[in-house]
Amino acid sequence: AQSVTQPDIHITVSEGASLELRCNYSYGATPYLFWYVQSPGQGLQLLLKYFSGDTLVQGIKGFEAEFKRSQSSFNLRKPSVHWSDAAEYFCAVGSGTGRRALTFGSGTRLQVQP
Amino acid sequence: DAGVTQSPTHLIKTRGQQVTLRCSPKSGHDTVSWYQQALGQGPQFIFQYYEEEERQRGNFPDRFSGHQFPNYSSELNVNALLLGDSALYLCASYRGSGNTIYFGEGSWLTVV
Numbered sequence: 309a310q311s312v313t314q315p316d317i318h319i320t321v322s323e324g325a326s327l328e329l330r331c332n333y334s335y336g337a338t339p340y341l342f343w344y345v346q347s348p349g350q351g352l353q354l355l356l357k358y359f360s361g362d363t364l365v366q367g368i369k370g371f372e373a374e375f376k377r378s379q380s381s382f383n384l385r386k387p388s389v390h391w392s393d394a395a396e397y398f399c400a401v402g403s404g405t406g407r408r409a410l411t412f413g414s415g416t417r418l419q420v421q422p
Numbered sequence: 423d424a425g426v427t428q429s430p431t432h433l434i435k436t437r438g439q440q441v442t443l444r445c446s447p448k449s450g451h452d453t454v455s456w457y458q459q460a461l462g463q464g465p466q467f468i469f470q471y472y473e474e475e476e477r478q479r480g481n482f483p484d485r486f487s488g489h490q491f492p493n494y495s496s497e498l499n500v501n502a503l504l505l506g507d508s509a510l511y512l513c514a515s516y517r518g519s520g521n522t523i524y525f526g527e528g529s530w531l532t533v534v
Binding site: 312340342344350351352353354357359398400404405406408409410411412413414415 | 426453455457463464465466467470477478480512514516518521522523524525526527528
């Protein structure tokens with residue numbers, strides 16, 4: 309069965325510092341991978357997705373992620389964090405027919421210090 | 423262009439009651455999925471509807487049922503509510519051939 313692990317429950321970074329959020333997945337075939345962001349009390353906003361092709365994926369708000377098959381990882385990065393990036397971040401793998409039934413990790417809460 | 427819309431935003435129900443949540447997919451989308459997100463956890467897949475039929479289902483009991491209408495909107499029904507059903511229920515939609523899945527703001531259900 310598919311699964312997603314986000315090892316870091318809570319991360320605090322200073323504004324302007326770089327960010328990397330870790331994601332490891334388990335899936336038998338070529339995965340469809342997603343990163344979503346959720347602000348308190350809100351729904352999920354898609355940051356980026358990987359289906360195939362270039363393993364470095366660019367997303368919105370200056371985020372990028374790199375798919376590494378050998379490490380079963382899909383880490384999210386941002387070179388310079390803004391205070392507005394404080395939120396909960398979820399990594400997900402798509403499975404099932406069409407690989408669009410998403411299995412989410414437990415999330416990483418990002419706190420940004422001024 | 424409206425995104426995925428859900429109603430109601432918040433509701434409180436008593437244990438044992440039944441609840442219906444509603445979702446209108448993003449314009450042009452024909453597939454709707456439902457997720458349950460308990461406090462402090464990631465969303466969990468409940469089921470997915472396409473062409474008015476349930477196509478995939480996650481590990482949820484039969485108390486959770488759904489429906490999709492000809493206009494692609496969808497309902498999630500939960501019977502015999504338990505305290506543990508208290509959660510944020512998220513609706514997601516996409517076009518069958520598309521690869522971008524959009525989520526609504528969710529419906530907060532509190533069971534007392």
